[in-house]
Amino acid sequence: MIKVAVTGATGYAGGEVLRLLLQHPDAEIGALTAGSSAGSRFGQHQPHLLPLADRVVAETTPENLAGHDVVFLALPHGHSGAVAAQLPDDVLVIDCGADHRLESSDDWAAYYGGEHAGTWPYGMPELITGPGARQRDALPGARRVAVPGCNVTAVTLGLQPAVAAGLVEPTDLVAVLANGFSGAGKALKPHLLASEGLGSASPYGVGGSHRHIPEIAQNLTRAGADEVTISFTPTLVPMARGILATATAKLAAGAGAASVRAAYEEAYGEEPFVHLLPEGQWPTTAATLGANTALVQVAVDERVGRLVTVTAIDNLVKGTAGGAIQSMNLALGLPETTGLTTIGVAP
Numbered sequence: 624m625i626k627v628a629v630t631g632a633t634g635y636a637g638g639e640v641l642r643l644l645l646q647h648p649d650a651e652i653g654a655l656t657a658g659s660s661a662g663s664r665f666g667q668h669q670p671h672l673l674p675l676a677d678r679v680v681a682e683t684t685p686e687n688l689a690g691h692d693v694v695f696l697a698l699p700h701g702h703s704g705a706v707a708a709q710l711p712d713d714v715l716v717i718d719c720g721a722d723h724r725l726e727s728s729d730d731w732a733a734y735y736g737g738e739h740a741g742t743w744p745y746g747m748p749e750l751i752t753g754p755g756a757r758q759r760d761a762l763p764g765a766r767r768v769a770v771p772g773c774n775v776t777a778v779t780l781g782l783q784p785a786v787a788a789g790l791v792e793p794t795d796l797v798a799v800l801a802n803g804f805s806g807a808g809k810a811l812k813p814h815l816l817a818s819e820g821l822g823s824a825s826p827y828g829v830g831g832s833h834r835h836i837p838e839i840a841q842n843l844t845r846a847g848a849d850e851v852t853i854s855f856t857p858t859l860v861p862m863a864r865g866i867l868a869t870a871t872a873k874l875a876a877g878a879g880a881a882s883v884r885a886a887y888e889e890a891y892g893e894e895p896f897v898h899l900l901p902e903g904q905w906p907t908t909a910a911t912l913g914a915n916t917a918l919v920q921v922a923v924d925e926r927v928g929r930l931v932t933v934t935a936i937d938n939l940v941k942g943t944a945g946g947a948i949q950s951m952n953l954a955l956g957l958p959e960t961t962g963l964t965t966i967g968v969a970p
């Protein structure tokens with residue numbers, strides 16, 4: 624069995640990692656650590672994870688994290704570097720936060736601020752990294768993995784086949800997203816109060832300020848773009864989970880509906896968790912809830928000369944914990960799909 628510790632176990636991301644680990648045939652759950660909630664009963668924070676309810680939340684210390692094969696970090700931005708530095712090199716450390724995703728320290732400084740912790744192998748197995756190459760090729764044997772941002776996952780999966788095939792202008796991209804509340808974490812924030820958010824849709828991170836912009840650009844550059852320019856606008860909508868990302872791109876000369884469809888079929892035909900829907904069927908977030916699934920659809924808007932892609936994911940599963948477990952499986956040499964499902968919860 625693989626002994627796994629989770630830091631940030633009381634939060635949304637840590638809780639989802641644990642929900643999936645409880646269903647993983649090779650995982651044994653060790654330490655559950657957090658910050659201010661250390662010392663309390665775990666079931667008080669994650670009452671849906673009944674098998675762990677009587678555990679006690681531990682402090683996030685090297686002593687409590689010692690003796691594990693895998694440590695998941697699900698901490699607020701800026702906290703992962705210091706914790707990871709205290710862990711042995713042969714332990715697999717999987718960071719669900721943003722600290723180790725970006726290659727550019729300038730991007731880190733501009734969008735997050737503070738010291739950049741460094742760059743780890745990127746935990747998006749489906750990322751196109753060259754002709755016939757995928758990021759999953761880089762993960763076997765890795766002992767440090769940076770899990771992508773949830774919005775980044777949705778937008779990258781929506782656009783990368785067209786970018787890699789040269790069917791769109793990567794300097795003319797637009798993405799608008801509908802985002803569930805859990806993406807913002809459990810911390811109390813005024814705009815997340817039920818009286819503010821229920822029955823309302825509100826944009827945030829508008830005008831090029833959202834911290835996922837450089838990460839999307841980094842991914843699409845790896846997929847083959849020389850330069851990426853993207854207008855990115857998320858919108859908070861009253862649902863607990865889910866992201867629906869609508870991304871459009873100016874078509875390159877000669878690109879059309881047939882070449883676009885062929886590129887997406889080729890990119891995702893063999894992927895276990897990314898599904899190109901049959902023509903005419905559009906993704907919904909409800910169809911992805913609880914599943915490690917990304918649903919993708921594409922169309923060409925001839926009048927405006929743009930590709931339109933729509934991608935739905937559960938932000939906590941394919942957008943975080945599911946991608947993290949996929950990466951764990953690959954790093955440890957297990958079948959990539961172990962413990963993961965494409966079966967959702969509906970209605």
Ligand SMILES: NC(=O)C1=CN([C@@H]2O[C@H](COP(=O)(O)OP(=O)(O)OC[C@H]3O[C@@H](n4cnc5c(N)ncnc54)[C@H](OP(=O)(O)O)[C@@H]3O)[C@@H](O)[C@H]2O)C=CC1
Nearest residue numbers: 631633634635636657658659660697698720806808809810
């Ligand atoms: N929510 C989402 O959809 C996604 C989240 N992520 C990333 O996952 C990480 C966690 O996010 P999320 O779960 O949403 O956030 P939450 O606010 O829900 O949870 C934060 C967790 O971190 C713990 N924590 C806070 N400060 C410290 C500290 N100083 N030392 C130890 N533990 C601490 C909290 O413990 P305590 O209970 O003691 O306060 C809690 O367990 C973030 O980096 C986020 O960006 C990534 C993709 C998607």
Ligand SMILES: CC(=O)N[C@@H](CCC(=O)OP(=O)(O)O)C(=O)O
Nearest residue numbers: 720721772773802803804806807
């Ligand atoms: C609704 C909401 O606020 N969503 C968050 C999701 C961010 C996230 O979880 O990704 P990181 O791991 O990079 O923090 C947002 O868009 O900022």
